[in-house]
Amino acid sequence: MYEKMHQGLAPKSLFILRLGASFTFGMILIIVTLIIGMLGLIFLDNESHTDAFSNAAMILSSVGTITNVTTKSAKIFCGFYSLISNFIYITVIGIMFAPLIHRKLHQYHLDT
Numbered sequence: 001m002y003e004k005m006h007q008g009l010a011p012k013s014l015f016i017l018r019l020g021a022s023f024t025f026g027m028i029l030i031i032v033t034l035i036i037g038m039l040g041l042i043f044l045d046n047e048s049h050t051d052a053f054s055n056a057a058m059i060l061s062s063v064g065t066i067t068n069v070t071t072k073s074a075k076i077f078c079g080f081y082s083l084i085s086n087f088i089y090i091t092v093i094g095i096m097f098a099p100l101i102h103r104k105l106h107q108y109h110l111d112t
Contacts, residue, residue: 009107018099026092033088034060037081045074060085 010018037056041047047055047067055065059082069075
């Protein structure tokens with residue numbers, strides 16, 4: 001996907017395309033993770049769709065739930081969802097910044 005060490009920098013249009021693809025893939029991961037959290041809260045805690053969305057979004061952003069989670073299974077789900085969502089968050093940051101970091105490192109390599 002990226003240029004080799006001996007090749008020059010990719011054109012700016014290709015770089016922007018890579019940034020867009022990375023951003024899109026990262027957003028898809030975030031949305032899928034959010035949907036998993038919503039489904040878990042809807043089925044395990046019988047929350048409404050809006051409460052499930054706000055709680056899943058808050059857990060995904062490492063803030064915590066807004067409403068109280070009442071069932072034991074939902075509490076266990078929220079704990080694991082919180083751990084997994086933090087891992088997903090770090091992964092998505094890496095995916096989104098990969099083209100930028102690669103370009104800067106490749107540019108540095110070409111300059112030396």
